[in-house]
Amino acid sequence: MRSALLVGTFAVAAILVSNTVAAHHGANLFDTTKAVMLKGTITRFEWGTPHNQIYFDVKDAKGEVQHWVASTEPAPVMLERGWTRRSLKEGDQVTVYIFAAKNGATVGNLQKIVLADGKELTAAGPPAGEQAAPAAR
Amino acid sequence: MRARVTTGAVVAATLFTAVLAAQTQLTPSDADLAQKNFLPIGPPSPPPVSRVPDLSGDWALGLGGIGQSLSAADPGGRMRGKEPDISYKPWALAYTMAQVPPTGPDAKYETNTDPAIHYCEPLGLGRIYMYPAKTKFIQTPEAVYILHELGPAFRVIWLNAKHPDDPDPQYWGHSVGWYENGDTLVVDTVGTNDKSWLDQLGHPHTEKLHFIERYKRVDDKTLQLDMTVDDPAAYTAPWPGRRNFTRSTTGFMRFMWVCSVRDNNEHYEKVGAAGNTGPTTFK
Numbered sequence: 001m002r003s004a005l006l007v008g009t010f011a012v013a014a015i016l017v018s019n020t021v022a023a024h025h026g027a028n029l030f031d032t033t034k035a036v037m038l039k040g041t042i043t044r045f046e047w048g049t050p051h052n053q054i055y056f057d058v059k060d061a062k063g064e065v066q067h068w069v070a071s072t073e074p075a076p077v078m079l080e081r082g083w084t085r086r087s088l089k090e091g092d093q094v095t096v097y098i099f100a101a102k103n104g105a106t107v108g109n110l111q112k113i114v115l116a117d118g119k120e121l122t123a124a125g126p127p128a129g130e131q132a133a134p135a136a137r
Numbered sequence: 138m139r140a141r142v143t144t145g146a147v148v149a150a151t152l153f154t155a156v157l158a159a160q161t162q163l164t165p166s167d168a169d170l171a172q173k174n175f176l177p178i179g180p181p182s183p184p185p186v187s188r189v190p191d192l193s194g195d196w197a198l199g200l201g202g203i204g205q206s207l208s209a210a211d212p213g214g215r216m217r218g219k220e221p222d223i224s225y226k227p228w229a230l231a232y233t234m235a236q237v238p239p240t241g242p243d244a245k246y247e248t249n250t251d252p253a254i255h256y257c258e259p260l261g262l263g264r265i266y267m268y269p270a271k272t273k274f275i276q277t278p279e280a281v282y283i284l285h286e287l288g289p290a291f292r293v294i295w296l297n298a299k300h301p302d303d304p305d306p307q308y309w310g311h312s313v314g315w316y317e318n319g320d321t322l323v324v325d326t327v328g329t330n331d332k333s334w335l336d337q338l339g340h341p342h343t344e345k346l347h348f349i350e351r352y353k354r355v356d357d358k359t360l361q362l363d364m365t366v367d368d369p370a371a372y373t374a375p376w377p378g379r380r381n382f383t384r385s386t387t388g389f390m391r392f393m394w395v396c397s398v399r400d401n402n403e404h405y406e407k408v409g410a411a412g413n414t415g416p417t418t419f420k
Contacts (some may be wrong), residue, residue, distance in 0.1 A: 027240070027244065027246070028244045028245055028246060029246065029247065029409060029412035029413055030412065048400065049392075049394050049395060049396075049397070049400060050396075050400055050401055050404050051404050051408070053404070053407050053408065069407055069408055069411075071404070071407075071408045073269075074392075074394060075392045076270065076271070076286065076387075076391065076392040076393075076394050077269050079387045079391055079392055080197070080269070080385075080386055080387050101411065101412030102412065103412055103413070103414050105411035105412045106411070107407075107408050107409075107411045107412050108408075108412075
């Protein structure tokens with residue numbers, strides 16, 4: 001069933017997986033050798049610690065809805081990446097790249113998410129840009 | 138001939154049992170705890186004369202600064218138990234290898250034995266700097282206050298002071314500090330309990346721990362931290378750790394990184410449980 005959901009995959013070199021995924025709780029349960037691409041609709045975004053959770057629905061080839069959950073690093077870390085608690089909202093159409101569970105469950109670690117307008121929100125690897133601006137409070 | 142073989146077998150069995158017992162000993166002996174520390178404890182006498190470095194600002198262990206091991210030779214935690222810079226006592230090696238880390242190359246989150254995840258106990262010395270969290274230093278003539286948004290937690294580093302003769306064992310111990318070379322804050326800590334891990338891998342310490350931190354202003358954007366583990370009850374020599382802080386882009390306490398057992402359990406239920414078909418240490 002999962003295979004029907006996959007719009008595509010892209011390989012990720014093991015070295016790029018490195019510390020960010022290794023530091024993530026539950027990373028050992030997920031296949032970190034490749035990220036799965038899914039197109040779906042946000043149903044809920046939980047912002048906090050120890051991790052954020054992104055809930056989204058994906059329709060398979062038969063039109064059946066699969067409920068997915070992707071986790072990210074905690075809010076204080078995602079702030080450094082440019083995310084806020086308003087980065088995602090219910091109803092957003094998104095393309096999600098995720099290290100999915102090895103056992104076929106519809107859960108995993110988020111790698112990046114692309115919004116309908118093309119904006120990318122990264123969740124792994126180096127941040128989008130190093131800012132020199134004064135720290136906001 | 139047969140008697141000789143039998144005697145040999147008994148000796149071998151006895152030795153095997155002794156080795157097994159030594160390997161499964163997960164706590165220090167009284168003899169271990171009677172060892173003296175390798176390094177001098179407390180401030181030098183007379184104390185160094187130094188300009189006071191400016192440690193102000195919001196210091197982050199950046200997104201690339203996540204560490205698994207305190208070992209300076211193995212920050213990624215890929216050589217657990219075989220680090221070239223750690224000389225374990227047998228019980229400390231057995232303890233380390235008996236733990237199930239929550240993160241890193243040997244992680245099994247679903248069966249981790251991490252006291253910080255299951256009980257939200259304080260992360261403690263060394264391990265507080267294994268996360269991409271922020272730290273702030275408040276410098277006064279009497280003390281330096283180190284504030285951690287992770288936990289959250291704070292420590293008091295007493296200046297112009299000595300350790301008490303018989304400190305009560307506590308998670309963060311008793312810390313004294315002094316400045317050196319115009320650019321470094323030295324923090325000297327004793328009096329810890331033995332409950333926290335030194336890092337994500339489960340490296341233990343005992344109440345004999347003497348932990349030395351040197352916070353050095355390398356340049357305007359960088360604060361280098363060199364740590365030394367001096368615990369003769371767990372290790373046969375001191376061993377080093379290093380972390381580098383950079384300026385935070387979002388600010389200290391923009392989001393307090395609170396540890397909550399409920400949040401940890403809920404996260405496992407929401408994401409980890411579905412991906413796990415085996416046993417778990419979560420309730």
